[in-house]
Amino acid sequence: MSAPERIPPRRVSPQELLAEGELTVRGRISGASNAVLYCTVEHEGVSAACVYKPVAGERPLWDFPDGTLAQREVAAYELSEAMGWGLIPPTVLRDGPYGEGMCQLWIEASAEDSALLALVDGEEPEPGWKAVGLADVGEERTALLVHADDERLRRLAVLDAVINNGDRKGGHLLPGADGRLYAIDHGVTFNADDKLRTLLWGWAGEPLTDEAMEALRRLSANLADGGPLAVRLAELLTAAEIDALRGRVAELLRTGRHREPSGQWPAIPWPPV
Numbered sequence: 001m002s003a004p005e006r007i008p009p010r011r012v013s014p015q016e017l018l019a020e021g022e023l024t025v026r027g028r029i030s031g032a033s034n035a036v037l038y039c040t041v042e043h044e045g046v047s048a049a050c051v052y053k054p055v056a057g058e059r060p061l062w063d064f065p066d067g068t069l070a071q072r073e074v075a076a077y078e079l080s081e082a083m084g085w086g087l088i089p090p091t092v093l094r095d096g097p098y099g100e101g102m103c104q105l106w107i108e109a110s111a112e113d114s115a116l117l118a119l120v121d122g123e124e125p126e127p128g129w130k131a132v133g134l135a136d137v138g139e140e141r142t143a144l145l146v147h148a149d150d151e152r153l154r155r156l157a158v159l160d161a162v163i164n165n166g167d168r169k170g171g172h173l174l175p176g177a178d179g180r181l182y183a184i185d186h187g188v189t190f191n192a193d194d195k196l197r198t199l200l201w202g203w204a205g206e207p208l209t210d211e212a213m214e215a216l217r218r219l220s221a222n223l224a225d226g227g228p229l230a231v232r233l234a235e236l237l238t239a240a241e242i243d244a245l246r247g248r249v250a251e252l253l254r255t256g257r258h259r260e261p262s263g264q265w266p267a268i269p270w271p272p273v
Helices: 014-020 069-083 151-163 210-222 228-233 239-255
Strands: 022-028 037-043 046-054 091-096 099-105 117-120 129-138 141-148 173-175 181-183
Touching (some): 014 037, 014 046, 014 091, 014 099, 022 046, 046 069, 069 091, 117 129, 151 181, 151 239, 210 228, 228 239
Antiparallel strands (some): 022 037, 046 099, 091 099, 117 141
16 A cells, blocks of 8 residues: 655745734834834744734824824835835734734844945945935044945835835844845835935935836836725725825836935934934
8 A cells, every 4th residue: 555645734925824823922122112022923833933013002193193003014015015026024914912913024134244334434435335424423523324235225215215214224124144135114104295214315316227117117007096006005094195105106207216305304214223
């Protein structure tokens, strides 16, 4: 008699794991302005570390009166996926031990690929770096803030302009062990007013890459009325925010250039890390 055929275990996607798995809180991440809980999630024999941000732990923001930060985090992930760049770790909205919240796959940053931002002496960046601006470093000294001339960061600069990210700090950039760059903390995004604050101004005013233009054209089609992304985002954002999102995409396609600071809002977040 032949041995019975062994059926391999069903593959569980990260999204299914996060949405359907049993969520167990292991601790709280200190230093965050809102509740951020470090958890493990397990489903059908598969487990992973994740971050859970319950809506109940969000501090109200006067300029984001509608929806929740958790919804905006999920909307940012959905949009990143629609652009085809996978810059944001898998993120879902689900119920948890402290109610509904955002659940995102934990990314362990690689120490071997951490040179993305720096403060340097001089007025011009070295080759391989892009200048952001001068920063006060105390004792009446200034230094030049620079970021790496890295295609992964360049894609993220485009994504941030699209989602109107009001808080792109250095600590939100996680180089993964797989060579990919991941971006986290997208609660203050998608405002209908211009709120873009970022450390990634090095390409400001420069032409967008062909890759970015193609991603924006694809995104524009998905955001049309009745489009799959438009339908999904309607569950997470207001109609005014979606209209403003469409306008930002259209403006980038019209100019074909990276965003520049508007001058009406602080261009760099504080603290920058």
